[in-house]
Amino acid sequence: MDMARRSGWRLETALIVLILVLAVLSLMVGPAGLSPKAALAGLIDGAGPAGIIVREIRLPRTLLALLIGATLGLSGAALQGLLRNPLAEPALFGAPQAAAAAASFMIAFSFASATSLMVPLAGIAGALVSIGGLVAIAGRRATLTVTLLAGLAFASFAGAMTALILNLAPNPYAALEIAFWLLGSLEDRSTDHLLIAAPFCLVSWILLAANARAFRALTLGEDAAASLGVDLGRVRLMVVVGVALGVGAAVAVAGSIGFVGLVAPHLVRRAVGSDPARVLLPGALAGAALLMVADIAVRALPAADELRVGVVTALIGVPFFLAMIFSERRLLEGAPS
């Protein structure tokens, strides 16, 4: 166990170094390419065009990728811990879709401008309904089939609601704006977006991290965990609210970005001995790194218009999900759950 702990800190240190390198890269890459030196100079003194580009455009974008990536990675790891299942992921349970539907409603019917607090609040409420409903339906035994089917139903329903909102939106420009925003992007985000999302994400991190030991005990199943003193009702509530806060706020400022929560914990799980408590921090760091890589990639790829980062994470995430199903299919077919 001591060995695992030591190698774990090494893993976390490596991930933090990676995130710092990616942050510098992220400040350099864009329509106006900057050298590392110019990017850092712009960041520090804020002078000239480089200063404006770095401070006003790329820094908020970089920090937002870090914040949202970490939140999504942590949300995935926490849901996996709660449901004892490596295939749990907010997007498979309809959380971003429900958040998007609720937020779209606010925008389409002009209840709120895109940067008002009403959008994240609506997003959080949407995510709360989907994740809460899912955990309630999955119930005590939380079998994979029931969980994934319920998630599919929630995701489909949220998708239908979004389609309905786009269909009925009074203003065609609003509908187009929503359609693009739904694809998930960090382009042209400002410090305002960062300030809207950050408090919700921080509360989300606290709620999810506080249940680390409960996730570990849950490896023995719900009855054994309860017998060890874990208050399951409280754990479920905290995780549902924590994931909803994080995912809802993330969707509100960046649209729908899926599969980071599935991929990130998986990449680091083996290094922490599959301990669902120890996977939380490196899972969050890996999530931040993944989203930063994806966001750098969409800027670096030669394309007429910038690719949406949500499109990229889905293009990578879905085949990854299929590969996980493929590698676990013996378990999935054979296991009673």
Added chain:
Amino acid sequence: MNAGAAAPALSAADVSVRLTGALIVDRATLELKAGELTALIGPNGAGKTTLMRALAGLLPAEGRIALNGRTLAALSAGERARNIAYLPQGNVFHWPMSVAAVVALGRHPHADAFSPLSDADRTAVGRALAATAVEPWAARAVTTLSGGERARVALARALATQAPILLADEPTMSLDPRHQLVVMDLLARAAHDGGAVLAIVHDLALAARFADRVVMMERGRLVADGAPREVLTPQRIAAVFGVDAVITDSAVGPIPILRRPL
């Protein structure tokens, strides 16, 4: 350890449990004493697991369940967990964690969120690993072990809590004959070291052989409670299990031999 020899460690008085309206446990009265291994036997669906979950404080129950004279419902979750170890059916391990990490989960009720394992925790884990002879696999992923090995790890986890009361739901389920004996022997040893142990057992011969006391359950009610030779009679086995049995004296005491269904 000797002080509680007479007083019940865990007592249930007129305990009834309803699940979705149906009466599953009907006014069960039972005392578990330190130093005793009690076998809870009964046909499928008699309510054994439900009674055990109620005794573990995992289900709301009517009547009174008391731990050393204090009502169970009045205890904090942590206090309850430090006193009652519960081993559910099936030895479930959802993640491929190491055996040592799984056994250390038994210390969960003793630790708080910010402290790593204390010396006392390490000692308890070490003892549980040694008692169940799972030390050689301490670093292995628990999911790579065989059923018998997993049963021992699950038991080690429960023993690591060092709770005075141990409730084990079918700890010998789907084990080979050797591991059935190993597990029953470990439970008997835990009892003789001063624990109050209750185990749901389906094999009447194992119950007769290892238990100090046998409690028989039928359709929600406790119908017999006493020494194995008093409870495990051909008449009761016929009435409760619907099986024709004879009791044979063997080198290890009287053992019921089941002949045919009635």
